[in-house]
Amino acid sequence: MGIGNNQITRRVILAMITFCISRSSYGAAWAVYWTDSTAAKIQRLNLAAGDVEDVLTSANGLIEPRGLAIDVAGGKVYWADNGTAKIYRANLDGSDVQNIVAGLSYPVDIALDLKEGKVYWADRDAGKIQYANLDGTGPVEDLITGIYQPYYIALEPVGGKIYWSDFDNSVIHRANLGGGPVEDFITGLDRVRDIALDTAAGKIYWGDRDTSKIQRANLNGTDIEDLFNISDGLSRPHGLALDLTGGEIYWTDTRTYAIHRGNINGSGNVEVLVSGLSSPWGIAVLEPYCTTDMLSDFNHNCKIDFIDFAIFAENWLVGSVWADLANLAEEWLNCNLVPKSACWQQPEPPF
Numbered sequence: 001m002g003i004g005n006n007q008i009t010r011r012v013i014l015a016m017i018t019f020c021i022s023r024s025s026y027g028a029a030w031a032v033y034w035t036d037s038t039a040a041k042i043q044r045l046n047l048a049a050g051d052v053e054d055v056l057t058s059a060n061g062l063i064e065p066r067g068l069a070i071d072v073a074g075g076k077v078y079w080a081d082n083g084t085a086k087i088y089r090a091n092l093d094g095s096d097v098q099n100i101v102a103g104l105s106y107p108v109d110i111a112l113d114l115k116e117g118k119v120y121w122a123d124r125d126a127g128k129i130q131y132a133n134l135d136g137t138g139p140v141e142d143l144i145t146g147i148y149q150p151y152y153i154a155l156e157p158v159g160g161k162i163y164w165s166d167f168d169n170s171v172i173h174r175a176n177l178g179g180g181p182v183e184d185f186i187t188g189l190d191r192v193r194d195i196a197l198d199t200a201a202g203k204i205y206w207g208d209r210d211t212s213k214i215q216r217a218n219l220n221g222t223d224i225e226d227l228f229n230i231s232d233g234l235s236r237p238h239g240l241a242l243d244l245t246g247g248e249i250y251w252t253d254t255r256t257y258a259i260h261r262g263n264i265n266g267s268g269n270v271e272v273l274v275s276g277l278s279s280p281w282g283i284a285v286l287e288p289y290c291t292t293d294m295l296s297d298f299n300h301n302c303k304i305d306f307i308d309f310a311i312f313a314e315n316w317l318v319g320s321v322w323a324d325l326a327n328l329a330e331e332w333l334n335c336n337l338v339p340k341s342a343c344w345q346q347p348e349p350p351f
Helices: 005-022 306-314 321-337
Strands: 031-036 041-046 051-056 065-071 076-081 086-091 098-101 107-113 118-123 128-133 141-144 150-156 161-166 172-176 183-186 192-198 203-208 213-218 225-228 237-243 248-253 258-263 271-274 280-286
Touching: 031 065, 031 237, 041 065, 041 271, 065 118, 065 280, 076 107, 086 107, 098 118, 107 150, 118 150, 128 150, 150 192, 161 192, 203 237, 213 237, 248 280, 258 280, 306 321
Parallel strands: 065 107, 192 237, 237 280
Antiparallel strands: 031 041, 031 280, 041 051, 065 076, 076 086, 086 098, 107 118, 118 128, 128 141, 150 161, 161 172, 172 183, 192 203, 203 213, 213 225, 237 248, 248 258, 258 271
């Protein structure tokens, strides 16, 4: 039986991704941030120094912070607080708190589309996923309405998809970022919590709180794997974040009251990074970023390389194909023909 063009394309893409990852030298994450919903705090761990710090507390107006996202290059942390029914942002050190969206019902998780300048959130009690500009200007837009208690969300801007879990359901759903029908993407799970995507490797990750597992599958929904389970110390995993540059996965556990870390492929031992918390919920990783704004740096590793080409090729019929291809070609040539510092610059940690 012959091999179809799509199969050949996918095999070439996977080969290029493997080649580049095995020969790349990436830095590890700088810090991990998390919300503690009952302690009314946003905290962070400096991964180099091992110091835990309160970034924002009830003194800053926090009541019940949930979802968390970071704009590293913009120097901002975003969060949803269902106690105040608002979306906020502040500087990474907690200064300059801004309320950017108010009047919601029960906002929980949030996600950022930095290239389009949008913040997305799930409103559990309103049964909606909505979005607005990053600075809160302009109208609040409905993306998806009439759904049952959306809880955690994840964006795949390059592929034009949004994924979400429900408060009490066994399904991971997805839909187009431009709207359209809701798809029950992965079913037969238990009680899914946070979702994270590795588009370069074609993987989706999630935590299942009632089976005490962290799992992953291909982005087409096939080959579900158990990465970590109760034997690794999991009890009720909630928030989930990937450090793609360091090859690690971080999660909050609301029954061990801790922040945990493991290898992204499930190998090795699980580390307890921080313990003795109240109710750690959302989590985000602060990774090194580029000082240059490259449209085609799809995996945000400060390089235009074969991994970016692979991501483009996998999604090349999505969006403005020829404009995207022109950007990719121009930036690839610029980054690989000029001195490396033009594309490989990274700033110092912001603390």
